Amino acid sequence: VVFEAHDNARMVARDRGEEPGPVEALERATLARSAALVANCGGTMAALEEDYGTALPPLRRVIHNATRADRGVSRQPSAKPTVGYAGSPRAYKGLQHVFDALPLWPGGVQLSLVGGAPANAPPGIDVRPAVPYGELPAILAGFHVLLLPLDDNLFGRRLTSPLKLWDYLATRIPIVAADLPTVREIAGSRPFYYAPGNPASLAAAVTAALAAGRSEPQLRLWSDRATEIEELLQAVLG
Secondary structure, eight states, rough: OOOSSSOOHHHHHHHHOOOOOOHHHHHHHHHHHHSSEEESSSSHHHHHHHGGGGSOOSSSOOOOOBGGGGGOOOOOOSSOOOEEEOOOOOOOGSHHHHHHHHGOTTTOOEEEEEEEOOOTTTTTTTEEEOOGGGGGHHHTTTTHHHHEEESSSSSSIOOOOOHHHHHHHSSSSEEEEEEEHHHHHTTOOOSEEEEOOHHHHHHHHHHHHHOOOOOOOOOOOOHHHHHHHHHHHHHHOO
């Protein structure tokens, strides 16, 4: 058995104020039967090591998410400067701080949400429904800037390897992202970072990104991830 973890269920339960006993028992039982452990990012691995220590299998790897080759689009923006976000509008994704920053953005800049909007979204936002995965590259190409908001919480700081970030990195479009360890682990210095929860910092990052030119793509394919998993399985088999 190879256990692939995208969070620490015990830690998530505690963070939510829930009784962690049942999920901890399941997590411990799974780990005890596992020959190897895969984590989606360094923060997830560290969280599991904090809670379970020597109960973890000795063979452990961080294997990130990835994207497809057709994500590698160049910026072909519309006439109106547009900052685009693609993904879930769930509360913990940090969109509220984006809304708080909108009055500080340069005049005439449009925010576009692909995948719906929360009920508290302010008027004037371009809201589009979720689209099939194959249609996303053409939509991303129409944006001047790609936005990755995250809250500074357990998920954003430690447990995520955002699929949208891998999609964004494959493009040549400037990225604005929350300055969190999970993002820097993947994207390094490429994004224009802002302090999570700070509207003025977010507005400054958007302004800088809008003035930037083409970015160099960073493409990690699902086949790269598959190769890393295959190497791990070979190590398990000895």
